[in-house]
Amino acid sequence: TVRWVAEHGTELGGDPSRVVDRVVFDRTFGDAMFSVSDTGVMAYRSGGSSATRQLQWFDRAGGPHDTVGSAGEYLNPELSADGKRIAVEGIDPKGDRDIWLLEATTGTPQKFTFTPGDEYMPVWSSDGSRIVYAATRPGNAGRPNGLYQKASSGVANEDPLYNSPDAIAPAAWSIDGQIVFRRVVKGFNEAWILPPSGDR
Numbered sequence: 416t417v418r419w420v421a422e423h424g425t426e427l428g429g430d431p432s433r434v435v436d437r438v439v440f441d442r443t444f445g446d447a448m449f450s451v452s453d454t455g456v457m458a459y460r461s462g463g464s465s466a467t468r469q470l471q472w473f474d475r476a477g478g479p480h481d482t483v484g485s486a487g488e489y490l491n492p493e494l495s496a497d498g499k500r501i502a503v504e505g506i507d508p509k510g511d512r513d514i515w516l517l518e519a520t521t522g523t524p525q526k527f528t529f530t531p532g533d534e535y536m537p538v539w540s541s542d543g544s545r546i547v548y549a550a551t552r553p554g555n556a557g558r559p560n561g562l563y564q565k566a567s568s569g570v571a572n573e574d575p576l577y578n579s580p581d582a583i584a585p586a587a588w589s590i591d592g593q594i595v596f597r598r599v600v601k602g603f604n605e606a607w608i609l610p611p612s613g614d615r
Contacts, residue, residue, distance in 0.1 A: 437461050484522025491536055495543045502537035502546055514548055527569055536584040543567060547594055549584040577609055
């Protein structure tokens with residue numbers, strides 16, 4: 416029940432009661448998948464506390480085809496230019512995000528990032544040799560958000576490209592090596608370009 420209190424506005428009252436079980440909760444964005452109308456009707460997505468997803472191929476007419484690997488907590492899949500591998504964010508039971516590479520035909524997974532912090536929003540270079548991604552690095556001298564690149568073979572260490580106190584994420588990688596990324600400045604999304612070399 417909700418009652419009006421003159422000095423404080425509205426106030427909740429009564430004992431809480433369970434309405435429905437197994438509502439999907441997305442750890443990445445911190446929200447549950449439900450909405451309540453003005454008449455009290457609730458719409459929700461069932462399935463439990465995880466955001467489990469299944470990657471699947473579709474043809475250009477929208478028809479479903481083979482699935483890719485097993486279901487998991489995946490976000491932001493990116494297909495390589497040759498169509499042979501998929502870079503995707505994977506979320507572990509603790510809620511940490513890492514980049515994984517999946518073989519497009521077999522779904523065989525290979526962990527790609529191992530550094531503490533979250534890695535997300537992978538983007539392939541046009542030749543498929545590198546992947547750029549965003550990452551948070553707690554305690555990084557007031558510039559915790561960064562863009563990093565790494566050889567798609569996974570054999571080399573990551574290379575820091577750009578650090579920012581603002582939230583940033585890559586969006587595209589041009590043929591001539593420029594990285595287009597999104598930067599949130601004072602609540603507004605801005606498009607920025609990072610050159611491949613020189614003064615970045």
